[in-house]
Amino acid sequence: MSGACLFYALPKHVVINNSTKCGPNCITNSVECDKFSEGYLADRYKNFAELNKCEEENVDYRIHVRERYANICIIAPHGGKIEPMTSEIANKIAADEFTLYSFEGIKNHSNSDLHITSMNFDEPSALTIISRHSIVVAIHGLRGEQEIVEVGGLDTKLRDEIISNLISSEFNCQNAKAKGCAGVSMDNICNRGNRGKGVQLEISRALRNLLDSDDVSMNTFSASIRQSIINCEAYN
Secondary structure, X not given: OOOOOOOOOOOOOOEEOOOOOOOOOEEOOOOHHHOOOOOOOOOOOOOHHHHHHHOOEOOOEEEEEEOOOOOEEEEEEEEEOOOOOHHHHHHHHXXXXXXXXXXXXXXXXXXXXXXXXXXXXXXXXXXXXXXXXXXXXXXXXXXXXXXXXXXXXXXXXXXXXXXXXXXXXXXXXXXXXXHHHHOOOOOOHHHOOOOOOOEEEEEEHHHHHXXXXXXXXXXXXXXXXXXXXXXXXXXX
């Protein structure tokens, strides 16, 4: 952390709200509340360099990396308290087989300040690690009381394999339709592996709560995604 802090001005239609429930134009302590489109809400920092001027590693945020020799990387760029349970889900999917990267909010409050939209997420160690892998899967949080996963990204083969396997495992899952969940920008962190295409999973708050409270569901969910990745790796 160094230098002066610079902040984006929030749009006038955005209301700051620290409660757990809010309307379509508010920000809570975590940010998955309003993910309708990439860049819909103004991030406090436009990139990691700005964030790092104001936030202190291991005080406000931490970076967790566990590298493996597999050519597969599971990431949670909005982990910890930013989009709750995304770090835990990413960790479960990676297990001891795949590389894991997680950027985690650990502040007592205002963890939404640490959110850098996926198209701007440029924490240096993340970019270095991801560039060494051909398969990248990003885990994100989506608001909602319905238990659902929206799957996007430029790796359409893996995307469709994940959707098929999750549906077979009786999870509600669909191809991401909303712009912010589609993950089709080349700049999206999930698409910055060495093949230039990856997958992102937007997991609703309701489903994350289920995975948090039910080990059987968590094991089934993570195993379905791991098997999808292994199936597709054979063709890469």
